[in-house]
Amino acid sequence: MADQTQMDPARLAASQPVANVTDWRRIISGFTLVMLAAIVLFLLDAPWDSVSTFRISRPRDTWAVGNLVVPSQLINTLAAIILAFLGTRLFLRGGGRWTGLSLGVGLIILAMAFLVWATAGKAISLTGMLQATVVRAVPIALAALGGILCERVAVINIAIEGMLLAGAFAGALFGSLMGGWAGIICAMLTGGVFGLLLAVLVITYRVDQIIAGVVINLFVLGLTSYVSSQVFAEFRWLNKATPFRAFKIPVLGDIPLIGPVLFNQNLFVYGALIMVTLSTYYLFYTRMGLRARAVGEHPRAADTLGIDVIKTRYAHVIAAGMVAGFGGAWFTLGSVGRFDENMTFGRGFIGLAAMIFGRWHPLGALAAALVFGFADSLQQKLSILNTPIPSEFLSMAPYIATIVVVAGLVGRARPPAAIGKAYTKD
Amino acid sequence: MTRSSDTHGSPRNDGNQHNGSSHDRGNAGDSLRALLAPTIDTRGNLREIILIPLAAVFMALLIGALIMMATSVEPHIILRSFVAMADGSVGSLNAISETLTASIPLVLAGLGIGLAFRAGLFNIGAEGQMVVGGLMAAVVSFSVTGLPMALHLPLVLVSGLLVGGLYAAIAGFLRAATGAHEVISTIMLNLISIRLLDYLLRQPFIQKEGRSDPISKAVLETAELPRLLSFIDPNLRLHFGLFLMLGAVILIYWLLYRSKLGFAFRISGENPDAARYAGIRAGLTIVIAMAIAGGLAGLAGAAQVTGVLGRATPGFTAGIGFDAIAVALLGRSHPVGILLAGVLFGALEAGGRQMQVDAGVSIDMISIIQALIIIFVAAPLLVKRIMPFLFADRPKEDADHG
Numbered sequence: 001m002a003d004q005t006q007m008d009p010a011r012l013a014a015s016q017p018v019a020n021v022t023d024w025r026r027i028i029s030g031f032t033l034v035m036l037a038a039i040v041l042f043l044l045d046a047p048w049d050s051v052s053t054f055r056i057s058r059p060r061d062t063w064a065v066g067n068l069v070v071p072s073q074l075i076n077t078l079a080a081i082i083l084a085f086l087g088t089r090l091f092l093r094g095g096g097r098w099t100g101l102s103l104g105v106g107l108i109i110l111a112m113a114f115l116v117w118a119t120a121g122k123a124i125s126l127t128g129m130l131q132a133t134v135v136r137a138v139p140i141a142l143a144a145l146g147g148i149l150c151e152r153v154a155v156i157n158i159a160i161e162g163m164l165l166a167g168a169f170a171g172a173l174f175g176s177l178m179g180g181w182a183g184i185i186c187a188m189l190t191g192g193v194f195g196l197l198l199a200v201l202v203i204t205y206r207v208d209q210i211i212a213g214v215v216i217n218l219f220v221l222g223l224t225s226y227v228s229s230q231v232f233a234e235f236r237w238l239n240k241a242t243p244f245r246a247f248k249i250p251v252l253g254d255i256p257l258i259g260p261v262l263f264n265q266n267l268f269v270y271g272a273l274i275m276v277t278l279s280t281y282y283l284f285y286t287r288m289g290l291r292a293r294a295v296g297e298h299p300r301a302a303d304t305l306g307i308d309v310i311k312t313r314y315a316h317v318i319a320a321g322m323v324a325g326f327g328g329a330w331f332t333l334g335s336v337g338r339f340d341e342n343m344t345f346g347r348g349f350i351g352l353a354a355m356i357f358g359r360w361h362p363l364g365a366l367a368a369a370l371v372f373g374f375a376d377s378l379q380q381k382l383s384i385l386n387t388p389i390p391s392e393f394l395s396m397a398p399y400i401a402t403i404v405v406v407a408g409l410v411g412r413a414r415p416p417a418a419i420g421k422a423y424t425k426d
Numbered sequence: 427m428t429r430s431s432d433t434h435g436s437p438r439n440d441g442n443q444h445n446g447s448s449h450d451r452g453n454a455g456d457s458l459r460a461l462l463a464p465t466i467d468t469r470g471n472l473r474e475i476i477l478i479p480l481a482a483v484f485m486a487l488l489i490g491a492l493i494m495m496a497t498s499v500e501p502h503i504i505l506r507s508f509v510a511m512a513d514g515s516v517g518s519l520n521a522i523s524e525t526l527t528a529s530i531p532l533v534l535a536g537l538g539i540g541l542a543f544r545a546g547l548f549n550i551g552a553e554g555q556m557v558v559g560g561l562m563a564a565v566v567s568f569s570v571t572g573l574p575m576a577l578h579l580p581l582v583l584v585s586g587l588l589v590g591g592l593y594a595a596i597a598g599f600l601r602a603a604t605g606a607h608e609v610i611s612t613i614m615l616n617l618i619s620i621r622l623l624d625y626l627l628r629q630p631f632i633q634k635e636g637r638s639d640p641i642s643k644a645v646l647e648t649a650e651l652p653r654l655l656s657f658i659d660p661n662l663r664l665h666f667g668l669f670l671m672l673g674a675v676i677l678i679y680w681l682l683y684r685s686k687l688g689f690a691f692r693i694s695g696e697n698p699d700a701a702r703y704a705g706i707r708a709g710l711t712i713v714i715a716m717a718i719a720g721g722l723a724g725l726a727g728a729a730q731v732t733g734v735l736g737r738a739t740p741g742f743t744a745g746i747g748f749d750a751i752a753v754a755l756l757g758r759s760h761p762v763g764i765l766l767a768g769v770l771f772g773a774l775e776a777g778g779r780q781m782q783v784d785a786g787v788s789i790d791m792i793s794i795i796q797a798l799i800i801i802f803v804a805a806p807l808l809v810k811r812i813m814p815f816l817f818a819d820r821p822k823e824d825a826d827h828g
Binding site: 024025028158201205206207208210211212214215216218219221222223225226227229230231346349352353356390392393395396399400402403406407 | 493497498499548550600603604606607609610611613614615617618621622624625748749751752755787788790791792793794795796797798800801804805807808
């Protein structure tokens with residue numbers, strides 16, 4: 001137990017707790033759920049006779065499906081009851097794996113209740129909303145994937161934000177010069193270069209990993225802002241790339257709801273889905289992936305077995321940079337084709353949060369990214385729906401949820417054991 | 427262990443040595459502590475403490491010049507921009523006043539981050555703590571009326587300090603109670619504070635009358651930090667915050683090295699096990715360290731609002747909370763080091779503004795230079811490899827260390 005109570009500054013999220021943790025975790029989670037129940041019951045109330053209409057098909061779809069119509073108040077009362085039940089249960093018995101599960105279910109129910117309430121007496125396109133969700137989840141999922149590749153070999157990657165920004169910048173610049181595909185490749189290379197810089201700093205020169213990450217973020221922010229105000233302001237044609245358009249995959253794209261959401265998107269959505277699938281396969285079903293995870297869990301043992309720890313770490317950190325660079329290109333080549341100062345605006349950090357939510361697993365991170373993407377697209381829709389809740393509060397919601405989940409899930413969500421530690425072979 | 431670690435005593439090597447002796451201890455934690463070690467143990471490496479930052483500044487300026495060249499800034503403009511940088515930071519009384527004015531929030535927030543480092547905590551949330559502290563100070567400064575300055579101004583500053591401290595204490599409490607890492611929670615609190623600021627600045631009791639954009643009412647005269655040099659020239663912006671800054675440096679020095687609480691902080695940061703055996707309540711120590719760190723950041727925000735800006739606007743902290751992390755690192759978490767580093771960064775800010783005016787080079791160049799300085803300071807082995815001649819005693823051992 002001696003090492004259970006010590007503090008290790010570089011341990012993200014699963015730093016060892018000090019006080020009587022299970023109780024606090026249970027109490028905080030239970031309290032949060034009961035509060036959410038109260039919010040749903042008292043703040044998100046609609047008249048009993050109002051209905052929420054969700055449109056699924058659009059006029060020109062091949063196969064049309066009717067609208068989904070639900071009674072608003074009934075659904076939300078049910079949601080409040082479930083939330084209250086989950087919260088009370090945590091208070092009274094709780095603990096164990098119920099904490100995380102209840103919180104997850106609770107957050108999803110909250111999102112549903114919110115959506116039903118916001119559309120009470122109105123209609124909203126569910127398909128359009130989910131489509132936006134997927135699009136907005138892309139950079140978050142890719143940032144999370146970059147984080148996972150690094151942390152699985154025990155390198156903390158706070159620099160993911162800077163890598164996204166660098167990718168966005170390179171995408172706009174080289175996309176304007178040489179076209180979209182070259183833009184993507186250069187964005188990935190640029191991300192890789194910053195991955196290399198991080199690797200050199202933390203692996204070879206053993207700079208503290210969080211410090212190196214923070215500094216790379218500052219550096220990229222400074223560099224991209226400098227070039228954008230020094231060069232782009234004067235030569236606008238350097239910052240005018242043609243973004244990638246959505247293209248429909250035949251047949252699959254015609255399925256109601258799923259088609260437009262998954263199979264009528266741009267390159268970045270498909271790319272992200274492929275990368276998540278590939279890296280899941282790589283990490284958990286190949287020998288190389290097993291070795292990489294060994295380096296993250298117990299580098300000395302891996303070294304003894306003949307795995308080159310240093311090389312493995314370099315390769316993964318650079319690969320993580322390339323993934324993040326691709327994710328960064330989404331901001332420019334995947335939307336408007338123009339770079340603005342600090343345009344990633346903390347998405348890299350949200351990606352790190354998604355990584356923790358997803359427990360360092362690519363699929364889990366993708367699911368978490370979709371939740372964040374949903375909150376993002378909900379915020380967009382709010383102005384259309386004209387709800388009394390200010391959009392600032394909704395945009396805070398993912399961050400508050402992250403804090404609650406990190407506080408509630410710690411102990412369940414464990415990072416690789418060697419995280420944050422430099423490796424010296426002596 | 428390499429030979430150089432014993433003779434040369436570089437911070438990085440200390441870290442390895444430490445790691446060798448206690449196997450299951452986090453190496454990153456050690457290396458962080460080792461980064462800060464030279465300020466505790468200055469025997470034999472005074473030369474490095476001075477040389478490495480100097481070499482780092484020099485190389486950062488050099489790379490800055492290279493980046494300017496790469497963006498097709500002509501050589502004589504580059505030269506002019508460096509002259510302007512020097513001129514704008516120390517070239518005149520006004521320049522010195524600007525340098526010190528810019529360094530006040532950097533030092534205040536940097537002291538908080540450094541203190542948290544000492545306790546083994548990484549407070550990335552200074553930006554958010556500045557936002558809430560500064561906003562609270564702004565609100566108190568225009569909503570409380572009729573008080574004389576001797577009461578109003580302290581009230582404003584203390585309210586900024588308290589709110590900043592409470593905001594940081596959230597992260598401290600979560601760390602102590604549930605183990606949620608403060609890096610994640612302070613990043614999230616930063617992002618939350620930005621939204622909160624945007625929202626609150628539009629509320630009728632804060633928003634300036636007759637404005638539709640988010641901007642707060644102006645700070646009342648009784649809550650303004652008085653300007654120190656207005657008897658020479660009313661345009662000199664240096665304000666009373668200078669004394670707050672110096673007072674905070676002395677206070678934090680005393681707290682860290684002369685008080686029981688500071689001992690608890692340092693021992694928790696350096697050796698949590700020893701702290702536990704010594705009967706130090708680890709959870710409480712974390713919460714208090716975070717609260718003090720946040721309080722200093724909140725004070726920095728309050729000083730910025732009442733001394734320089736006169737109101738709160740979206741993004742009024744202008745990234746100072748992040749620059750303060752760099753200041754704390756450069757100052758190696760020692761109050762005096764942070765003071766010097768803060769003044770250097772203040773000089774870069776002030777010089778950068780002059781550079782933008784005189785040479786037309788974007789002020790963002792300064793952020794690049796600042797980041798580079800930190801990279802080099804944080805990686806002393808890198809500096810030694812690039813400039814072995816500066817550390818000529820045993821250059822070969824250093825060179826083959828990595």
